[in-house]
Amino acid sequence: MSRKSLRLSRGFWWGAALAGGILLLGLLAPWLAPYNPWNVTGQPFEPPSRAHLLGTNDAGQDILSELFYGGRTSLTISLAVAALSMTLALFVGIAAGVSPVADRVLMRIIDAFLSVPALLIFLLVSVHFSLNVPRLIVLLSLLFWPQPARMIRSQILSTRAEKYVEAARGFGATTGYLTFRHFIPALAPVLLAGFLTRLRMAVFIEAGLAFLGVSDPTVKSWGTMLHFASQYLYLGCWANWILPVAAGIFLTVLGYTLIGQALQGRSLRGEA
Amino acid sequence: MTRDSRTSLLDVEDLTIVYGETPVVEGFSLRIAPGEVVGLVGESGSGKTSIGLGIMGLCPGRVSGRALFKDRDLQRLPHDELRTLRGDRLAMVFQDVAGLHPTYPVLDQVAEAVQVHHGVSRAEARERARSWLVSVGLPEEKAAAFPHQLSGGERQRVMIAMATVNRPELLILDEPVAFQDEGAKGDLIRWFRATFETAGILLITHDVSVALRMADRLIILCGGRVVEEGETEAIIREPVHPYTRALLRSNVALNPHRELIRIPGDPTRINQKGCPFQPRCVQAVPECSHARPFLRQIHGRRVACHRGGVVALLTARSVGKSFSLKGGKVEALREITLSIHSGEGVALMGPTGAGKSTLGAILTRLLKPDTGEVVSDFDDGDFRRRVQLVHQHPKEAISPHFTVWETVEEPLRIVKASHPYNDRIREVLREVGLPTTKDFLSRVAHTLSGGELKRLVLARALVLDPLIIVADEPTAGIDASFASQILRLLMTLQETRGISLLVITHDPYVAQKVADRILYLEGGQIKKITPSLTPVTHRHPAPLVS
Amino acid sequence: MKKIVRWGMGAFWLVFLVLSSPAWAKPLNIDRYVIGDRKDWGFPAPYFHYPRGPGYLRMSMVFDTLIWKDAKGFVPMLATSWRYEPKRLTYTFDLNPKARWHDGRPVTAEDVTFTITYMKQHPYPWIDLSHVAGATAVAEHRVVIQLTRPYAPFLEDVAGSMPILPRHIWKGTTPQAIDRKKAGIGCGPFILKAYDAAQGAYAFAANPRYYRGTVMVKSLRFQKVNDPVFALLRKDIQAAVVPPEAGALLRRKGYTVVSSPTYWVLKLLINHRRSPMNELRFRRALLYAIDRKLLVKTVLHGFGTVASLGLLPPQSPWFNPNLPKIACDPAKARELLKAFPRPRPLTLLAPGRFSRAAERIRQDFGRVGIRVTVQTMEETAIDAMIQKGGFDLALSGHGGLGGDPRILNDVIAGDFLLSERFTEDPRLNALLKKNLEAMDPKKRHKIVDEIQLIHARQIPAIPLYYPMMTVAHDGRVPWFYTRGGISKGIPFPFNKDALIRKKP
Numbered sequence A: 001m002s003r004k005s006l007r008l009s010r011g012f013w014w015g016a017a018l019a020g021g022i023l024l025l026g027l028l029a030p031w032l033a034p035y036n037p038w039n040v041t042g043q044p045f046e047p048p049s050r051a052h053l054l055g056t057n058d059a060g061q062d063i064l065s066e067l068f069y070g071g072r073t074s075l076t077i078s079l080a081v082a083a084l085s086m087t088l089a090l091f092v093g094i095a096a097g098v099s100p101v102a103d104r105v106l107m108r109i110i111d112a113f114l115s116v117p118a119l120l121i122f123l124l125v126s127v128h129f130s131l132n133v134p135r136l137i138v139l140l141s142l143l144f145w146p147q148p149a150r151m152i153r154s155q156i157l158s159t160r161a162e163k164y165v166e167a168a169r170g171f172g173a174t175t176g177y178l179t180f181r182h183f184i185p186a187l188a189p190v191l192l193a194g195f196l197t198r199l200r201m202a203v204f205i206e207a208g209l210a211f212l213g214v215s216d217p218t219v220k221s222w223g224t225m226l227h228f229a230s231q232y233l234y235l236g237c238w239a240n241w242i243l244p245v246a247a248g249i250f251l252t253v254l255g256y257t258l259i260g261q262a263l264q265g266r267s268l269r270g271e272a
Numbered sequence B: 001m002t003r004d005s006r007t008s009l010l011d012v013e014d015l016t017i018v019y020g021e022t023p024v025v026e027g028f029s030l031r032i033a034p035g036e037v038v039g040l041v042g043e044s045g046s047g048k049t050s051i052g053l054g055i056m057g058l059c060p061g062r063v064s065g066r067a068l069f070k071d072r073d074l075q076r077l078p079h080d081e082l083r084t085l086r087g088d089r090l091a092m093v094f095q096d097v098a099g100l101h102p103t104y105p106v107l108d109q110v111a112e113a114v115q116v117h118h119g120v121s122r123a124e125a126r127e128r129a130r131s132w133l134v135s136v137g138l139p140e141e142k143a144a145a146f147p148h149q150l151s152g153g154e155r156q157r158v159m160i161a162m163a164t165v166n167r168p169e170l171l172i173l174d175e176p177v178a179f180q181d182e183g184a185k186g187d188l189i190r191w192f193r194a195t196f197e198t199a200g201i202l203l204i205t206h207d208v209s210v211a212l213r214m215a216d217r218l219i220i221l222c223g224g225r226v227v228e229e230g231e232t233e234a235i236i237r238e239p240v241h242p243y244t245r246a247l248l249r250s251n252v253a254l255n256p257h258r259e260l261i262r263i264p265g266d267p268t269r270i271n272q273k274g275c276p277f278q279p280r281c282v283q284a285v286p287e288c289s290h291a292r293p294f295l296r297q298i299h300g301r302r303v304a305c306h307r308g309g310v311v312a313l314l315t316a317r318s319v320g321k322s323f324s325l326k327g328g329k330v331e332a333l334r335e336i337t338l339s340i341h342s343g344e345g346v347a348l349m350g351p352t353g354a355g356k357s358t359l360g361a362i363l364t365r366l367l368k369p370d371t372g373e374v375v376s377d378f379d380d381g382d383f384r385r386r387v388q389l390v391h392q393h394p395k396e397a398i399s400p401h402f403t404v405w406e407t408v409e410e411p412l413r414i415v416k417a418s419h420p421y422n423d424r425i426r427e428v429l430r431e432v433g434l435p436t437t438k439d440f441l442s443r444v445a446h447t448l449s450g451g452e453l454k455r456l457v458l459a460r461a462l463v464l465d466p467l468i469i470v471a472d473e474p475t476a477g478i479d480a481s482f483a484s485q486i487l488r489l490l491m492t493l494q495e496t497r498g499i500s501l502l503v504i505t506h507d508p509y510v511a512q513k514v515a516d517r518i519l520y521l522e523g524g525q526i527k528k529i530t531p532s533l534t535p536v537t538h539r540h541p542a543p544l545v546s
Numbered sequence C: 001m002k003k004i005v006r007w008g009m010g011a012f013w014l015v016f017l018v019l020s021s022p023a024w025a026k027p028l029n030i031d032r033y034v035i036g037d038r039k040d041w042g043f044p045a046p047y048f049h050y051p052r053g054p055g056y057l058r059m060s061m062v063f064d065t066l067i068w069k070d071a072k073g074f075v076p077m078l079a080t081s082w083r084y085e086p087k088r089l090t091y092t093f094d095l096n097p098k099a100r101w102h103d104g105r106p107v108t109a110e111d112v113t114f115t116i117t118y119m120k121q122h123p124y125p126w127i128d129l130s131h132v133a134g135a136t137a138v139a140e141h142r143v144v145i146q147l148t149r150p151y152a153p154f155l156e157d158v159a160g161s162m163p164i165l166p167r168h169i170w171k172g173t174t175p176q177a178i179d180r181k182k183a184g185i186g187c188g189p190f191i192l193k194a195y196d197a198a199q200g201a202y203a204f205a206a207n208p209r210y211y212r213g214t215v216m217v218k219s220l221r222f223q224k225v226n227d228p229v230f231a232l233l234r235k236d237i238q239a240a241v242v243p244p245e246a247g248a249l250l251r252r253k254g255y256t257v258v259s260s261p262t263y264w265v266l267k268l269l270i271n272h273r274r275s276p277m278n279e280l281r282f283r284r285a286l287l288y289a290i291d292r293k294l295l296v297k298t299v300l301h302g303f304g305t306v307a308s309l310g311l312l313p314p315q316s317p318w319f320n321p322n323l324p325k326i327a328c329d330p331a332k333a334r335e336l337l338k339a340f341p342r343p344r345p346l347t348l349l350a351p352g353r354f355s356r357a358a359e360r361i362r363q364d365f366g367r368v369g370i371r372v373t374v375q376t377m378e379e380t381a382i383d384a385m386i387q388k389g390g391f392d393l394a395l396s397g398h399g400g401l402g403g404d405p406r407i408l409n410d411v412i413a414g415d416f417l418l419s420e421r422f423t424e425d426p427r428l429n430a431l432l433k434k435n436l437e438a439m440d441p442k443k444r445h446k447i448v449d450e451i452q453l454i455h456a457r458q459i460p461a462i463p464l465y466y467p468m469m470t471v472a473h474d475g476r477v478p479w480f481y482t483r484g485g486i487s488k489g490i491p492f493p494f495n496k497d498a499l500i501r502k503k504p
């Protein structure tokens, strides 16, 4: 994979541009947003105007500013969840892939995790804890790790069967050496795919949970924007309120998907 | 060996020969009974001729020790008594064919040997000489020729005729057939055996195949010291001393199919304090360099080696292995017992599924046997360095992420070898015939050609200085010319590094080329063992290539 | 002539009666009527419904109480008449002899005495019987209830709220053990036909033998809907509480839209037992920091009013209009906070539905230098934390402010789930005690006024706003607002009496 030609498809660049652009918007939110999105800067339900390009929401807050800050939250959560869950998956997957004893225990745990309906967990947790951003990240990560952990484990098992690993063992390689030198490099495509999938899922699920009001509605996120907007659907405010948010979610997910497909296609070609 | 003076013809005890300050022969002892042929075998320069001359009392160096001919000490015998004996009861065929007088016809020179000892008439002497020359195989018309008119082989026959015309009781033959073509060699050997059935013969030769055909017993000489001594056939079948085996393996006549292996190292480098073979011995231990090994009784012969001869580097004892499959248990190996000796080449043959690769994996300790054990000559910590498996499919055996450099570096990193790696990596790459340019080193290994990859895995196996390489199907699936390159490479490694090879192959020609022994594995068991070395017995010499 | 005039007067009177009574004017006969709601409120029987207004309301369709309330005040229900004897501390009720349980058995005084004993034994969260000593059935249809002390709210809180249980069904069993099928048998105007918790669906059928008159809706349903506005527009339902913001739209679509006080207040509960909220100065600073007007504008979108610091709304007959009215003043708040350099960050517990208010409060407090972290949680979890005192600030609301001012006892110092638990002020404690005992309305008024004043000064909690309730319905049922709310102040217009054509 490494040192292969870095020729990437156009899809990748589109995806990177989308994801990167949205990331940039999120990062620069404090400077780009015309208002503090928590301050009341207009009457409730103002239609788009010069002062408020996308109008105001139910609380008289600027929707455009909310959109920037909301993107920031969505991206933070998705990146953190993807990173955390993949890290967890990596540790568990490696432990399971490397040690048969750990494998038996961990696979049980993974099965247990996978058999639990995720939404139920969220509902249960949200009853007793405020689902603020850090908690949401932890919870989503806890729900997201088992699947990639399994994939990582099976990738390690198949790498373990490789002759080159047998050869390394023939030279007396320790498990640690094999892990760092052979297992982890071979995991790159799995990790990448897993990471991007989790990014996508996190954006979606965050939005979904916030929309349902399960997560903390005082956090500015695309999901909470939808949550509030959905309560006033009869006011006909979808064009300036719901549509921009939906577009944000769609473009982000599209960006991740494009990157993922491009890289996956490349790594497949590379492995062939 | 018990000393029985009644039956012994020649008794040499503790013969030591020193030229200047250099001892070339040390503590040589020998006993020849009437009718016995003893072969004294060694590389040239090992002191064979000096011993012959020493016994004859003709040696220019300082000779000590005793040589008793029929209980008479040849060293202390009055000069004319010795001269009477020499050439009559006791004769030596000299190696040097230039020893003839250039201005007399050869017939006269042989006749003179008769006249000197038997005082017969000149005519009778000439007559005897003529018929003797003919029986030695010189064409009658050439009897009157001058030495320079004869070929080397013919001159040698003249020398033989001169030495033997008086039918001595003890004959010392120094390289008697060295100048003969293969057919003539056989004729001469047969002639000697037939003519001197009751005499004692000391056959000095560097050519094991000659000794094999004539001698009842062999004495292997290395650096003027006896390293192995025993029955000819036993020694040929199973050489015990590393030097003996090396001699055998370098002999073309003994190895018609097998690739020849030169004895590694410089033959003139002889350890004077310790074992003479030590500088070239792949299994030497520190002791070998400073302590002299003495002859000891081993395997029905006498061997001078600190390690009791060629050691088994790797021994599998009653190894069994079965795999559980869905349908039940498959017994892959059953009660396998085998050894791989230092420096030897072993081929493991058998049909697909016979358990070859399993055995390979068990011997390299990549797989644990269910029963039995694999013991090695190495410390456990050293095992991984010393035993290397070379996989059949090099591409599978190299990480797709690795460059050429990383591939060869890997074993060094794993065993935490001391830096720098650079020289060692380049050295092994050169050894297997791969480039060592920066460009090449940083290429992703998988982008190399199949041939380069084969060499690369070999280089990787060599970088830890292994003593055993288990090569799994090294030539399978590659074209013949390339296969022969790989084989030559393996043999070169064996020759230059003294590596033991276990070649897993299904190709009998490959097996014969690389192996001292061929093991047939079938149904998880060793069905037969064939020494690839084809002994040419002296009774029925094999037809040799002309 | 006189006779003619008398006849004429009589006829006119009759016509007037006919015309003026909506039931007569437009005789109702509705086959099916669905009231939408966003939630399920539990099995509609005592002990089983969720102890909140809508749950009680559904139960009330099946179970009758001794007396009831209409738009003007108390009206007979199971009891045709009642009287209080102050000396003996007794209430005597004469029961309607025609009353029948849904299974056909007559309702007797024994059922009433049984209910009181049973509910004393198995407390029913809705009813507090601590001041009731017991009851005696003095005749088949007459029951005497003995109080332990004068208790002003008795008629509203007990007689007008306590569902009478059929003795023959509940006797010898516990609320935990009773057979669900039988637990739904009452004597009210509707018979429970089906209940589906998952769907939040309640199906009631008109009780054909209802003792107080004809039930005009054959099939009454309550149905959980995701969006009442759209459900109304789709005609899936005929009535629902709707967001006030949708009122204009629904009115345009021909719906009858009525807004009314809810007798409900959203409060910022302050844990006055924790530092620094235990100091009045700090609580005052909080009060000055909050822009309650902005809250009404941005959270209620104007459909509500800033709450009185004495808790009772202006619509309540017990409202004290002379309380200090404190407007937002961040400068004042900062001034007060000077005594608290670097106050610790506070957490604010808020149910999701109050998240906008929480957001505003966080901003307002942030403006004066008090850092607030909002934790949104499920309401029940917050309730539990409030009860344990494990919070700094919490957003919590309660209704019941339209009825008897006894509510002040419950919410200020009582053990009620959402009580402010403020017992620090001995004078307030004494007044609250008197509040329950004063049977003389004038004296009681003075007491209640003073309670409100102390609350406004001590600020154990900050009353934020009174939202308005907007109900939209198709106009066929003459829903009305019950005086002081149904039972103990449920602010919905869905009073079952609107569905009954009473026998003359």
Ligand SMILES: Nc1ncnc2c1ncn2[C@@H]1O[C@H](COP(=O)(O)OP(=O)(O)O)[C@@H](O)[C@H]1O
Binding pocket: B019, B020, B024, B042, B043, B044, B045, B046, B047, B048, B049, B050, B051, B060, B061
């Ligand atoms: N006359 C001599 N003077 C000095 N060194 C000799 C002499 N003859 C032989 N040597 C040395 O003695 C060693 C043994 O020689 P030689 O007996 O001829 O061996 P071989 O017969 O086995 O070839 C050799 O190193 C050789 O160089």
Ligand code: SF4
Binding pocket: B241, B242, B243, B275, B276, B277, B278, B279, B281, B282, B283, B284, B285, B288, B293, B304, B305, B306, B307, B308, B309
């Ligand atoms: S092992 Fe030692 S003693 Fe034996 S042949 Fe090698 S060097 Fe000589």
Ligand SMILES: [Mg+2]
Binding pocket: B044, B045, B048, B049, B095, B174
């Ligand atoms: Mg010689």
